[in-house]
Amino acid sequence: MIDENRVEAGALSAAGVPAERVLAEVRQLRGADRPTHGGRLFAYVYDPAVPGLDELAATAHRESAHVNGLDPTAFPSLLAMENALVGAAGRVLGAGPGTTAPDVVGSVTSGGTESLILAVKAARDAHPEITEPRILVPSSAHAAFAKAAHYLRVALDVVPVSPDTLRPDPAAMAAAIRPETVLVACSAPSYAHGVVDPVTQIAAAAAEAGVRCHVDACFGGWTLPYLRRLGEPVPAFDFAVPGVTSISVDLHKYAYAPKGVSVLLHRDATLRAPQYFAYADWPGYTMINPVIASTRSGGPIAAAYATVRHLGDDGYLRLAAVTRDAVAGLADAVRAVDGLRLMAEPESTVVCFTATEGGPDLFVLVDELTARGWHTQPQLSYAGLPASVHLTVTAAVAPRVAEFGPDLTDAVAAARSAGPVRLPAELTALVGALTPEALTPDLVVGLAAGLGLGGEPGSDAGPLPERMALVNTLLDAAPSALRERLLVEFVSLLQRPTWAPS
Numbered sequence: 001m002i003d004e005n006r007v008e009a010g011a012l013s014a015a016g017v018p019a020e021r022v023l024a025e026v027r028q029l030r031g032a033d034r035p036t037h038g039g040r041l042f043a044y045v046y047d048p049a050v051p052g053l054d055e056l057a058a059t060a061h062r063e064s065a066h067v068n069g070l071d072p073t074a075f076p077s078l079l080a081m082e083n084a085l086v087g088a089a090g091r092v093l094g095a096g097p098g099t100t101a102p103d104v105v106g107s108v109t110s111g112g113t114e115s116l117i118l119a120v121k122a123a124r125d126a127h128p129e130i131t132e133p134r135i136l137v138p139s140s141a142h143a144a145f146a147k148a149a150h151y152l153r154v155a156l157d158v159v160p161v162s163p164d165t166l167r168p169d170p171a172a173m174a175a176a177i178r179p180e181t182v183l184v185a186c187s188a189p190s191y192a193h194g195v196v197d198p199v200t201q202i203a204a205a206a207a208e209a210g211v212r213c214h215v216d217a218c219f220g221g222w223t224l225p226y227l228r229r230l231g232e233p234v235p236a237f238d239f240a241v242p243g244v245t246s247i248s249v250d251l252h253k254y255a256y257a258p259k260g261v262s263v264l265l266h267r268d269a270t271l272r273a274p275q276y277f278a279y280a281d282w283p284g285y286t287m288i289n290p291v292i293a294s295t296r297s298g299g300p301i302a303a304a305y306a307t308v309r310h311l312g313d314d315g316y317l318r319l320a321a322v323t324r325d326a327v328a329g330l331a332d333a334v335r336a337v338d339g340l341r342l343m344a345e346p347e348s349t350v351v352c353f354t355a356t357e358g359g360p361d362l363f364v365l366v367d368e369l370t371a372r373g374w375h376t377q378p379q380l381s382y383a384g385l386p387a388s389v390h391l392t393v394t395a396a397v398a399p400r401v402a403e404f405g406p407d408l409t410d411a412v413a414a415a416r417s418a419g420p421v422r423l424p425a426e427l428t429a430l431v432g433a434l435t436p437e438a439l440t441p442d443l444v445v446g447l448a449a450g451l452g453l454g455g456e457p458g459s460d461a462g463p464l465p466e467r468m469a470l471v472n473t474l475l476d477a478a479p480s481a482l483r484e485r486l487l488v489e490f491v492s493l494l495q496r497p498t499w500a501p502s
Helices: 019-030 053-064 076-092 112-125 143-152 170-176 199-208 224-229 269-275 299-335 362-371 395-418 425-433 441-451 469-477 480-494
Strands: 105-109 134-138 155-159 181-187 212-216 246-250 262-266 277-279 287-289 340-342 350-355 377-379 388-392
Touching (some): 053 076, 076 105, 105 269, 112 181, 112 212, 112 246, 134 143, 134 170, 170 181, 181 199, 224 299, 299 350, 299 395, 441 480
Antiparallel strands (some): 277 287, 377 388
16 A cells, blocks of 8 residues: 555655755756846846845845735735835836826736736726627737637737738727727737837727727836937837826836736726626635735735835836847847848847848757857747747846857858758648647657657656757748647646656
8 A cells, every 4th residue: 555645746755855955956957947147048037137136136025925915904015015016117107196197006916918817807897798808909919918818708809010010000900999899909019029019099099999908018118118218219108198098017027026026007996996806705705806816925026126126217227228238239230140130120128130031040040049058039930920039138138249249140150051940841741731630649749759849757858859940940830720739739748747856
C-alpha cells in the first residue's frame, strides 16, 4: 500500500527541503530564463535600470504579500494604495481636478487582459436589453479583446488596419458600428507596431452612436504623456478627448512596477458600476468584487505604490527621455542595414521592422540575434501585413544601443548566408490542407517531435529547440485558426506535471 503521506510529487517533498536548497533550486531553474535586466530582452519585461528600485519594490511586496484585497474594511491600507494608484494613473491620463474629466474613477487589476475583460463586461452589462452584444476593434487591437469576447460571449467585429499606416480608417470604424455594438475600442499605442490609433475620430463616432469608447493604453500609455511633454508629436488619446469613456494602463509596463498591476479608469462612477459583481444569495459572506479575482494579494499593489511614489513625475519624465533616445538609436540601426525596413516610424516605445524584398529570412535573423544575446519577438504575417520583428524598448536598453547596430549587421549577414528556412514539401502540403478539427494527438506529437518541441519526460532534451526559425516558419505558413490550434496543442505538450523532484 502507498503511504500517501510520503508521496513525492514535483514540488511536494516527503519531508520538506531546507530553505537554502529550495532557493538554490529556484536560482538554477531561473538560469534557463531570458535575462530580465541588462537591456537585451525586447519583450515581456520592463527594466528602468534604476539602482535600488527592485529592492524597494520587493520589500514593499513582502510587507503586504499576505494582505487580502477581498475586504477593504479589514485591510484599509490596500484600499488607500489602490486609490492612490488610480489617482496617479488618472492624472497621467488627463483626468482629475481642473480637467475636463474631474470625476474619473478606477480599479486596480492584475494586468492588461483583466482590465480589458472588465471594460467589455461593464459595457455589456450596461445594456441588458441587447441580447446579442458586440464589440468593435481594429485588427491591431490586443488579443485580449478577443479573449474578453470569448469569455463573455460577446461578438467581435474587426476592422482591418491600413498596410501603410497600420491604423484603422476612422470612417470604416464608424460604418461598422451596429445597433448591438456596446463598445468601440482603439489602441494608444498598438502593441504590434507601436502606433497610436486615430482616437479623436473614433471616439467621436462612438459618441455620436451613443456607444462607449475604450482606449487600450496598457502597453505604452503611461509613457505617451511624458513623450508629449518632451516635445514629441503624440496624438490626442486620453480623457481630454471627448467620447473616451474608459482607459486601461499597465503599471507593470512603463510605470516600471513588478508584475502584475494594471489600472482600469472610467470617466465616471456610473460607467464603472456594471463592472462590479455582488452576490448575497448564499449563507456565507456577501461577495462584492470590483475586479475578476476575489482574493487578491496586496503584494503587487504595494510594490506598484512604492515604485510610483519613489520614481515620481520627474523620474518618469527622465526615463521617457532616455527611452525615446534609445528608440531613435535602434531605429537608426535598422535603417542602416540593407534588407530591412521599419514597419512604421517610431512614435512611442516600439521599434518594429521587417525584411525588404530579397532581404534576410526574419525568423532566421531572430535566431541569429538570439545567438548574439539579443532576445527579440518575431511576429507572424497577417492579412497582408508581413512578418516582422518587434522590439519593446525600455530605459535599460539605452546603454546597449551602440552594441546593437553592429550585431544586427552581423546577424543579417549570417541569416543571408544561412538562407531561408525551407519546410519539407510534405509538411507544406499538410499545413495547406490541414484543418484544426483534423489534428489528432498522434499527429500533434509527430509534428512537435519533428520541430524539436517538448522533450520526453526524464530526457536531457529541453522543451524547446535552441533555434525557433523552423517552428515560426511552420506557424507563419498556417492559417490563423490552425496556428491557434497548433499552439494550443504544442503548449499543452509542454505543460506536464513533474511527479518527482529532479
